[in-house]
Amino acid sequence: xxxxxxxxxxxxxxxxxxxxxxxxxxxxxxxxxxxxxxxxxxxxxxxxxxxxxxxxxxxxxxxxxxxxxxxxxxxxxxxxxxxxxxxxxxxxxxxxxxxxxxxxxxxxxxxxxxxxxxxxxxxxxxxxxxxxxxxxxxxxxxxxxxxxxxxxxxxxxxxxxxxxxxxxxxxxxxxxxxxxxxxxxxxxxxxxxxxxxxxxxxxxxxxxxxxxxxxxxxxxxxxxxxxxxxxxxxxxxxxxxxxxxxxxxxxxxxxxxxxxxxxxxxxxxxxxxxxxxxxxxxxxxxxxxxxxxxxxxxxxxxxxxxxxxxxxxxxxxxx
Amino acid sequence: xxxxxxxxxxxxxxxxxxxxxxxxxxxxxxxxxxxxxxxxxxxxxxxxxxxxxxxxxxxxxxxxxxxxxxxxxxxxxxxxxxxxxxxxxxxxxxxxxxxxxxxxxxxxxxxxxxxxxxxxxxxxxxxxxxxxxxxxxxxxxxxxxxxxxxxxxxxxxxxxxxxxxxxxxxx
Numbered sequence: 001x002x003x004x005x006x007x008x009x010x011x012x013x014x015x016x017x018x019x020x021x022x023x024x025x026x027x028x029x030x031x032x033x034x035x036x037x038x039x040x041x042x043x044x045x046x047x048x049x050x051x052x053x054x055x056x057x058x059x060x061x062x063x064x065x066x067x068x069x070x071x072x073x074x075x076x077x078x079x080x081x082x083x084x085x086x087x088x089x090x091x092x093x094x095x096x097x098x099x100x101x102x103x104x105x106x107x108x109x110x111x112x113x114x115x116x117x118x119x120x121x122x123x124x125x126x127x128x129x130x131x132x133x134x135x136x137x138x139x140x141x142x143x144x145x146x147x148x149x150x151x152x153x154x155x156x157x158x159x160x161x162x163x164x165x166x167x168x169x170x171x172x173x174x175x176x177x178x179x180x181x182x183x184x185x186x187x188x189x190x191x192x193x194x195x196x197x198x199x200x201x202x203x204x205x206x207x208x209x210x211x212x213x214x215x216x217x218x219x220x221x222x223x224x225x226x227x228x229x230x231x232x233x234x235x236x237x238x239x240x241x242x243x244x245x246x247x248x249x250x251x252x253x254x255x256x257x258x259x260x261x262x263x264x265x266x267x268x269x270x271x272x273x274x275x276x277x278x279x280x281x282x283x284x285x286x287x288x289x290x291x292x293x294x295x296x297x298x299x300x301x302x303x304x305x306x307x308x309x310x311x312x313x314x315x316x317x318x319x
Numbered sequence: 320x321x322x323x324x325x326x327x328x329x330x331x332x333x334x335x336x337x338x339x340x341x342x343x344x345x346x347x348x349x350x351x352x353x354x355x356x357x358x359x360x361x362x363x364x365x366x367x368x369x370x371x372x373x374x375x376x377x378x379x380x381x382x383x384x385x386x387x388x389x390x391x392x393x394x395x396x397x398x399x400x401x402x403x404x405x406x407x408x409x410x411x412x413x414x415x416x417x418x419x420x421x422x423x424x425x426x427x428x429x430x431x432x433x434x435x436x437x438x439x440x441x442x443x444x445x446x447x448x449x450x451x452x453x454x455x456x457x458x459x460x461x462x463x464x465x466x467x468x469x470x471x472x473x474x475x476x477x478x479x480x481x482x483x484x485x486x487x488x489x490x
Binding site: 004005008009011012013014015016017018019020022023024025027028029135163165 | 326327330331334335338339342343349350352353354356357360361364420421424439442443444446467471474475480
């Protein structure tokens with residue numbers, strides 16, 4: 001190094017300031033929530049559509065052989081490749097997945113309007129904000145009035161103008177206190193913190209690698225997964241019948257969790273992890289209830305009911 | 320699939336150093352610097368099972384950051400950065416002079432190309448060798464040398480910084 005280079009090196013070390021704040025683990029992982037959820041969503045939806053279409057085709061006419069949804073084989077192909085990689089959370093395989101820098105190309109100087117996400121389930125709220133090019137930080141707070149998993153507050157408020165990439169803080173209801181607190185979904189940055197991505201409720205969609213059958217969350221502690229296919233028991237045609245991939249304990253009863261207010265996917269997974277078989281019905285909520293599309297507005301049996309493991313729970317989803 | 324438990328720890332240990340490096344890369348913009356580090360660490364997180372087994376996970380993270388920065392340069396941070404009125408200069412106390420120098424450095428960095436900033440950061444802030452720098456940036460040692468020389472030549476002509484470089488008056 002010559003003298004100038006040495007001076008520059010000294011100068012840089014003196015002048016580069018200390019960062020105003022540190023990044024936290026949650027901020028990094030929350031960026032990945034949407035892609036994680038999506039990568040989980042694709043095979044699940046594909047599986048659901050294959051089940052439905054397969055059933056319909058079989059019932060209507062056996063002569064018309066295999067007429068699968070065009071998206072389904074592609075999804076399987078893509079996901080099995082991704083599933084083979086060693087990456088814990090694979091890259092998105094769907095063209096619809098977000099890029100890691102969702103900020104519009106107009107870049108700095110442009111400002112955008114914060115969308116209203118209060119009342120939405122956590123997963124969809126996070127997805128909406130990330131798509132808008134905003135970062136999300138999740139807090140949680142107990143609430144009697146707001147169902148667990150629903151965004152009850154946001155800061156800055158909807159309609160505020162912010163720079164692309166600004167951070168929106170969401171307060172997610174943790175339920176009435178008796179319920180499982182969502183707070184545990186946001187790991188505190190301690191060495192012992194579990195590596196659950198922030199923004200994913202413990203019972204919610206876990207970061208299942210694409211291509212893998214969603215397995216029960218590690219916390220369920222049940223070693224073997226017994227995939228079973230739910231038989232449609234409802235009178236009307238079920239919209240989606242999910243294979244219950246959760247390990248079904250051979251005996252015992254479970255208390256039906258409260259799934260109202262969650263996205264139907266999150267609710268399905270929660271119920272499956274609890275050892276229940278899920279039937280989702282797409283049905284409009286009573287006029288008095290204003291639920292966003294895709295959110296579960298009713299369930300049968302009601303939360304708190306003790307049912308045998310493997311019992312069927314019907315979720316009513318706002319179309 | 321349980322993840323290695325130490326990613327949170329890694330973030331805590333690396334975020335400060337990476338943020339300072341990113342501050343240099345982005346021409347002294349903390350918001351962009353945070354974006355950059357966040358994106359780079361997000362990449363690392365997605366491959367954490369492999370990265371954590373590496374000899375230098377830290378080096379890998381830096382490499383991802385520099386490459387992310389160079390890849391994005393056309394899109395996000397080469398535009399001229401409007402800044403508010405600069406602080407009054409000609410202050411006597413050391414603290415003020417350091418702020419002045421920092422402002423000069425910011426302006427100077429914004430005159431450089433992204434590649435030059437990357438070389439300056441790796442060579443003179445992180446004190447990496449030319450070979451290391453070339454390896455991280457994925458270019459030849461010759462390119463590192465020529466970019467460093469060009470960057471230095473430009474920095475010498477930046478008012479406020481030149482005095483520091485020649486007179487060593489940094490606080």
